[in-house]
Amino acid sequence: MSKKEDFVKFDKVDKSYDGKVLVVKDLNLDIEEGEFVTMLGPSGSGKTTCLMMLAGFETPTNGEIYLDKNPISNIPPHKRGIGMVFQNYALFPHMTVFENLAFPLKVRKMSQVEIEKKVDKALSMVSLGGFANRMPGQLSGGQQQRVAVARALVFDPSVVLMDEPLGALDKNLRESMQYEIKHIHESIGVTVVYVTHDQGEALTMSNRIAVFNDGKVQQLSSPDKLYEEPVNSFVAEFIGENNTFGGEVSEISNGTCRVKLEKGEIIANPISVKSVGEKTTVSIRPERALINPKDKMDNNQKGKIEEVIYHGDHTRVRLNLLGNSEFILKVPNSSQNLDIKLGNEIYIGWNSRDARALDPK
Amino acid sequence: MSSETGKILTTDGIPLEESLKQSEKKNKIKAFLLVAPLLLFLIITYMIPIGDMFSRSIDDKMVTNMLPKTYKAMENWDGKELPPEEVFEAFYLDYKILVKNKTAGKLQTQLNYEKNGFKSVLKKLARKQKKFEEGNYKEQIMKVHKRWRNVEYWRAIKRRAPSYTYSKYLKGIDMYSDEDGKIVQVSEDRRIHRILWIRTVEVAFFVTLFCFLMAYPIAHLLATLPMKYSNLLMICVLLPFWTSLLVRTASWMILLQQQGIVNDFFVWIGLVADDNRPEMMYNKTGTYVAMTQILLPFMVLPLYSVMKTISPSLMRAGKSLGATPATAFLKVYFPLTIPGIGAGCLLVFILAIGYYITPALVGGASGTLISNQIAYHMKSTLDWSFASAMGLMLLTGVLVIYWIYNKLVGVDNIKLG
Secondary structure (H helix, E strand, O other), X not given: OOOOOXXXXXXXXXXXXXOOOEEEXXXXXXXXXOOEEEEEOOOOOOHHHHHHHHHOOOOOOEEEEEEOOEEOOOOOHHXXXXXXXXXXXXXXXXXXXXXXXXXXXHOOOOOHHHHHHHHHHHHHHOOOXXXXXXXXXXXXXXXXHHHHHHHHHOOOOOEXXXXXXXXXXXXXXXXXXXXXXXXXXXXXXXXXXXXXXXXXXXXXXXXXXXXXXXXXXXXXXXXXXXXXXXXXHHHHHHOOOOEEEEEEEEXXXXXXXXXXXXXXXXXXXXXXXXXXXXXXXXXXXXXXXXXXXXXXOOEEEEXXXXXXXXXXOEEEEEEEEOOEEEXXXXXXXXXXXXXXXXXOEEEEEEOHHHOEEEOOO | OHHHHOOOEOOOOOEHHHHHHHHHHHHHHHHHHHHHHHHHHHHHHHHHHHHHHHHHHHEOHHHHHHOHHHHHHHOOOOOOOOOOHHHHHHHHHHHHHHHHOOOHHHHHHHHHHHOOOHHHHHHHHHHHHHHOOOOOHHHHHHHHOHHHHOHHHHXXXXXXXXXXXXXXXXXXXXXXXXXXXXXXXXXXXXXXXXXXXXXXXXXXXXXXXXXXXXXXXXHHHHHHOOHHHHHHHHHHHHHHHHOOHHHHHHHHHHHHOOOOHHHHHHHHOOOOXXXXXXXXXXXXXXXXXXXXXXXXXXXXXXXXXXXXXXXHHHHHHHHHOOOOHHHHHHHHHHHHHHHHHHHHHXXXXXXXXXXXXXHHHHOOOOOOOHHHHHHHHHHOOOOHHHHHHHHHHHHHHHHHHHHHHHHHOOHHHOOOO
């Protein structure tokens, strides 16, 4: 099966609700067939609006959405053949689990035999084989969630949309459901567009993640790239933990730059700075900075430990470094014990490659 | 199974159940004291009057007490031929006392209910009995009026012998027990109550239907509109609630009369000719229109409260699963509103079936309902026992409807808000 690269395509889509504010600005997004794409962003960033436009419950103010090369703006939701899992599951409370799953098949006028076969298959896929005759109200949150997923998949849609489906579940259940949904996606190869504000969820499940902010896609890349190589300070801040220094570029040469801070100077990787004198925010991941590094690193600074928090597998250390008293370090709790005590002064080193000079905040 | 394990004891060795009862006792007493005023109020204003109505509707002691000797003498009379001399004598003696005490009028009225034309016969007897001589009362009484020779009048008296009667209930459905004690229908031209019962149910049914048809879209709009618009609409819905019932009914009279605003408008747009204005008031049309408007909020509010709880994502889910908007509405939205529909319909129907003021004012002759008939007997004929009987029949009817509703929909499915 040759995969279509732009199976779902947002082409210059704008959306405004009140004619004054654009909720979505010039959105361009291509989703490959069979891909799991997550729209990640803080609330109010326009991600759910995008999903609703794709589902057909909102119309784009400008631009066009294509599904398998066909423009779909004028197709009503029920003819799009897109499955959807809603935030609060939206199971029909007056129907049994079986009837809920049979609903999309019945409106498609399938035979009773076929319906039973498909519902059975879908239920066993989410391991709810014996629950066909229960009412949704008799199920736990996780079970309801699985019924909702099964219902969105039972009629073999080409695309399934999921709108923060795990938001109402407790932490453990949420994690196990993440894997379950991921495995279902892998086994049936359906295209999934997933919306969440939980970055951990996005990183775990997706092939690619579109980070939304302020109605725009800030970055669209694979989870590892998104984490390792954020293209701007919003993405760096939003995904994972992040230490930042605000300063001014004093020199650029050979793929490195010097950034002058209020106190001191660091060497960084110029990502979005072009010329000397530009303001910049330098972002360093906590695990990229090491205590008393053995190998030589081109940044080496002295900091004072201000707080130590034990986290089981690792210890979080807060330092005052170069005037930034919010500098976080993650130290693995291995046998090699370092001299981490409140008030101690220690040396911290990192490679300039990992210190990304991004746009100023 | 659990009985084998024995009673569970608390740490102090007291059986758990007992200990629980004791600790709950105080709360129970508190709760009871809190509801006691309302309970007392309900007993005084609701249970006692209904009990009184019931006893009044079957009470027939009045005639029994007025003619004690007569009924004693009548005990051995089989009612086939004219009663023997002792009955005549006893009746004369009873009646004499009544005339003397000036309470004969009541008896005349009561017996006239039983047999038409009895009143004049008794009045004549009251005048003539003063000159009666002792002995042979049968002859003397029969001389006063020839109807005394008719055995039916005596049977009419005998029929009132029991202290309790269900005759008022029979009358309420246009039936009576005839001279032989058989239950038969009254002659066709006098069957007014049955028409009224049917009309009452019919009006209540159609008013409920019209209310439902109009309230459903409004309630849906209320539940889905943004807050600022829905508040305004809600006030429009509730406005009639805050206006006096009489004022609203009177304004319908202004609107609907033949020279009224609605008719003027119809003439103006050329729908009807000026000399052929339709009658929209003092008939069923007027009752329908006014009652529907007045009872509309009782349908809107339960529907609204149910629709408010239905998540909009359910309709979206239906559509995304491939159902057309119409199918999604019928299969998903509508079934979820049934508790509200049930509550609204029950409320409106029960209110409509006992409605009084509006049909009395705009109903005319063809638009009055059973409640107007009850009021008529309360105020004009003063036949309170008949009014009580009809009131109880209405109450029973409502309870039957409630019971049927419970069987069909289930009362616990009702949602009033």
